[in-house]
Amino acid sequence: MTQRLTRKGQATRERILQAATELIARQGVAGTGTEDVRKAAGVSGSQLYHYFDSKQALIRAVITRQADAAPVPDQPMMGTLDSFGALRAWADAAIERQEQNDGRGDCTLGSLAGELGAADEDSRADLSNGFLRWQSLLNASLLAMRDRGELRAGTDLDELSLALLTALQGGSLLSQTLRDTRPLRAALNAALAYVHSFAPGDGTKP
Known part of the structure; x- marks a missing residue:
């Protein structure tokens, strides 16, 4: 239409x-x-x-x-997050966004899923497709990092992209509920540290 x-x-x-x-x-x-x-x-x-x-x-x-919008409003889509520095900046932007909104968040797939996920099958399917699209963008970013040798060969990119996406969505939901950005910060820091653990010669903090 x-x-x-x-x-x-x-x-x-x-x-x-x-x-x-x-x-x-x-x-x-x-x-x-x-x-x-x-x-x-x-x-x-x-x-x-x-x-x-x-x-x-x-x-x-x-x-x-x-x-079709960026998971963190006013920030790049995840296809551009193909370095540790870009991932760190993206995570920091997500935390800052929560702070600016006093933990209330935005109208994102995550907040919509919190209200609609079990409401009806059509909405659940739409939300699922949106999350899978975001994961595929993250996957492409991580693939670029692996191709450049910034992640070890054989790294499970599906697992890493899910870890990052889950940290963002789960951390955002808990932060909005508690009106406190610490859950989001902790979740994203843990996810970034996990991604960084697959760097060759890992030993430095993300």
């Missing part, structure tokens, strides 16, 4: 999605109604339902949108 929209229609649809994303970041999925989104986007009810015929359709579109 998006490909058949006019430029004006695409802009209106994106404005609705942006409004929904911002509201969900503040209020959560359960606390965000379609009427809230309509008002925030400045559209009529008929416009909203022209693009999204139900709240579920809107939420699934938000999931797809966020799957």
